[in-house]
Amino acid sequence: MKFAVIQFPGSNCDQDCIAAINGLEGLRAEYVWHKETSLDNFDAIVLPGGFAYGDYLRCGAIARFSPIMRAVTSDARAGKLVLGTCNGFQILCEAGLLPGALVRNRSLRFVCDTVTTRVEVDDSPFTHSCQKGSLLRLPIAHGEGCFFANAETLRELNDNRQVILRYTDSRGRIVPESNPNGSIENIAGICNRERNVFGLMPHPDRASDARLGSADGAKIFRSMMQTISANSATSERAKQVA
């Protein structure tokens, strides 16, 4: 099973993503330069963290016009799993593949820390190997990670159970003190309505090896792998029936 890790000029977590994915048995990750135009040979797409195009103008604003984004968009519309971490999340929002936007942290400071997030949805393609309510310890490192959505969008996100992760304290409670950046309703990660595009500010790629303090991030990559193999088994069966 092959994952694509997109490299934009200014991506800096591309190697972390490659290492995290290649560290899991059955998964292989390859770099794809942002000037490429096809992702046909890949089962899933990862947009890594960093500062694509220096985050000039707004984070993700220029990256979303990179040639590869046409392929990311069309593959996402076709149902392929797309994961955006940190800058990747910002790019997915700018590209309109995820609702809302990420703005400057309320503290005006760049935050570099390890946070606790709570799994709000355990039947998404990205979290079904986690239990609902379970806690993931994940690193964050961003200056513009304050998730914003207007009231209507926020209601849709909640009604459709699109909020996948929220920042909590170590006991899993949603409190203002556990919100590292001012995100609305402590939102750390959301998916699209079709549930195949997931963006989050924390870095599962930097938490995929217990030697680095946490292997909780690997659960997200593992869930993706299980989803893809389950989907391909279903389509194989469908082919046989037909």
Add this chain to the structure above:
Amino acid sequence: MKPESRNPLVGAVSRKYGETMKVKVLVMPKAAVLDPQGNAVRDAMRHLGMPEVRSVRIGKYMEIEADGENGELEPRLHRLCRDLLSNPVIEDYELLKEKPAKRKRTK
């Protein structure tokens, strides 16, 4: 021989286009979006002897020059204001036009 034709730089500046369009683009955060920068500046102004300051909002200001006709460029500029220069989820933009000025001839 005219001096401008000897100097490649001058030649590059005096293009075939007769008109230059100058626009200013203002991008402001929407009212519902938290503006922590604006709040920090508001507090600093109050601390510096101006307690009357009620609010500060910080946006972006861009000056853009483009070669060509006003009417033809404007819809394209609006499109880019919406798609690139601002993010409609969090920002509003305003496109302010200057009167088109005839480019001065370089003697």
